[in-house]
Amino acid sequence: MKKTLSVCFVVLALTFIYAPLLVLFIFSFTDSSVFGQWNGFSLQPYAEIFTGSRSGRIFTAVSNTFLLAIISTAISTVLGTLAAIGIFNMRSKTRKLLSNANQLPIINAEIVTAVGLMVLFASLLGIKSGWLTLIIGHVSFCTPYVFLSVMPRLYQMDPNVYEAALDLGATPTKALRKVLIPMIKPGIISGAILAFTISLDDFVITIFNNGSVETLSTYIWSDSKRGGIDPTTKALSVVLFIIVLVVLILVNIKKSKTNPKEI
């Protein structure tokens, strides 16, 4: 009885979590711009992503989003990994201070980070909002996550292995490339994946610093602020959402195979 009750509660809560997503999925198959209105089954919204009057804009938004995520991930992965190696080798007081500084963009309210960057670019540096400000903004909130996933790997590493490489005649550069980097590679990769998803997902930092560059988030935002919504936007949402879901499931299956206890 108690068991059934608790299962019921969990199922109910899961329904609550998934009902809106399911409703969005269902209503993406109808050609209506009114929320919650069903005009009969149609695949038109999906076709219009590729052929409709907005398809050019959608294509630009998609490619901007991915380009931005790729560039920001590349920069923040290098920056964060180097920083982790460097800071790991510092005295524990400095290490602690810098690790705390690294936490700031994570704990800070996103809107405050966004507004701060906007003011900095506009009034002090005189950079017009656009690609440069977007990339800097995204790197600023992606790097902390790379740093956080590389750091534990450095702590877990047996320092003797690295020193053995040096003793055996490897130059420091070679030891770094052939021993240190391979050993922390899982951390670097998961940091990069994390950075990529966070960048793809971002809206708040983007909307304050994008200038005229449109990403998927800002595209959906500009469309959904109005009373109604373009049917293609709903279809597009579902497509994105399924991509995210598939990627997540794949990553987690892989992860639960290698490391079942960690979520």
Place this chain on the structure above:
Amino acid sequence: MKKFTVNRKLFAFPYILFMLLFILLPMVMILVGAFQNADGSFTLSKFSKFFTNGICLQNLWFSIEIGFITTVLCLIIGYPIAYILSRWNSSKAYLVVLLFVLPMWINMLLRTLGTKTFLALIGSQMGVSAVIFGLVYNFLPFMILPLYTSLSNLDKSYIEAAQDLGATGSQVLFKTVIPLSVPGIVSGITMVFVPTVSTFVITQMLSRGNVVIFGDLIYEYFTGITADQGVGSVMSIVMLILVILSNVVLNKFADNSAPVKGGLW
């Protein structure tokens, strides 16, 4: 060897420079901006505007209320779920927890679009209750994850000891389980409260601008027609203070099991 360790520290300098420029300096700019007139001269008028024009303080209070209601609802719904799941065997619970946190990785705008469609379908008006529904919906996973982490790490022998000593079911819950999961509770509260107060996406999408909370107001003061970046900066400072306060509280109760945002991976 000695020389090399010095070299390796240098690896951190690009990021340190980056942090100074693009993480620390923006916060300094906000601080400076709050004390500056449009022509750059020193002023306290932005602060007095914030404290006297009524709108800002009233809105801050309203936002804290909304944040409080959302956080309490998330806790009431999230705690039993986390507790139930922490009692299940770990591989089954792992899958269900995964189901709960998966939506965290779907763009907030998309989730809110879904919420809006759902609310329209059940005939709900777009207003305060819609906003609270959307907020709870959005932030519930952020509450469940730390609670689950904290509860599943709880040493079961404490519960057994309490039972052996004759505690009833509710006594075990209120005198043993809940006190031991305080770090998870605090971490969940901070992960829900601050983002709730500072959001503007959910309120604007689910109330067509009728419900305005602190995040909306900051957004408005920086980008709107009646923009006053000085007052906006003051509001950002207030937000920053809220963030710092909640983290001070969090650190006081911290244990190492508290996950960072994005703990899924």
